[in-house]
Amino acid sequence: MSRASPEPMQVVKQRRDAALTALVDSVPYIRFLNISFDRRGDELTGVLNFEQKLIGNPFLPALHGGVTAAFLEVTAMMSLNWLHLWPKIESGELDPAEMAAGHLPRHPKTIDFTVDYLRSGLPRDAYARATVSRAGRRFASVRVEAWQDNKDRLLAQATGHFLMPQGTENGEEQAKGEVAAKPT
């Protein structure tokens, strides 16, 4: 028996959940909108936990269109970052405890984001799942769908492009590159 025995399930789950929690908790805006994430393996589902403060049309009432856009963008970005970091989390290169202490890799930056509003958002929880259509070294293209009661009756869908973090983990190379690219 030369093969190493697999890690105990709770060790694997604990590591992945701790890493995800560290990523999500580091962003104040995600907490402000009260978005949480369900994880099944490497698949994430964003959950927009309904609150009265998310209302944009008090007469209907309906979720604010901006909240729907933000929820889609947060889910797209987090799903992309999660898949991007997954190998490093699994290999142990990224330590969840270090991540929780604030030592986080830079996250992708949104280049553009296009939202297609299909139905008005009801005053209740919404869910979203993203698909990374292409993950390049510099650019990524992500599709994302949101729904409320029925998965096949979408609330909105969106597609966006993201700039992947470049160079070293602390982003110094990226910062230098940005300065150099600006006309003086």
Added chain:
Amino acid sequence: MGEKLDLARQMMQMIPHAQELGLKLTEIGDGVAEITMPYDTKLIGDPKTGVIHGGAVSTLMDTCCGAAVMSHPLAPGGTATIDLRIEYMRSATPGQAITTKATCHHISRNVAFVRAVAMDDDTEQPVATATGAFSVEAGF
């Protein structure tokens, strides 16, 4: 003009999420609207730099575009977003308010087309631009 601004401000105050973000309407009329969002740490998207999350900018853009549509002389009532595309040109400078100006440049019986620009203190280089299509509703 002053009356219209007051009325529009009252409408904005009825939107819970606009209140949460502290959105302030500074100009409205003839299909043009301007709204400012003050800097707030709860809206941070990048904890390392303190830069505001793109989602908050989206909300500001969406609100401002909707206000521009409703302020158009040919708009009979409310509106809803059909499509909104946002381009993020640069990070907004931490600590500075973001101001969006939206123009409803075309309106038909059913659809209104809007363009918007978001800026911080550096008005030479926009933070983001947006283009959108909005529905034209008879009521609110």
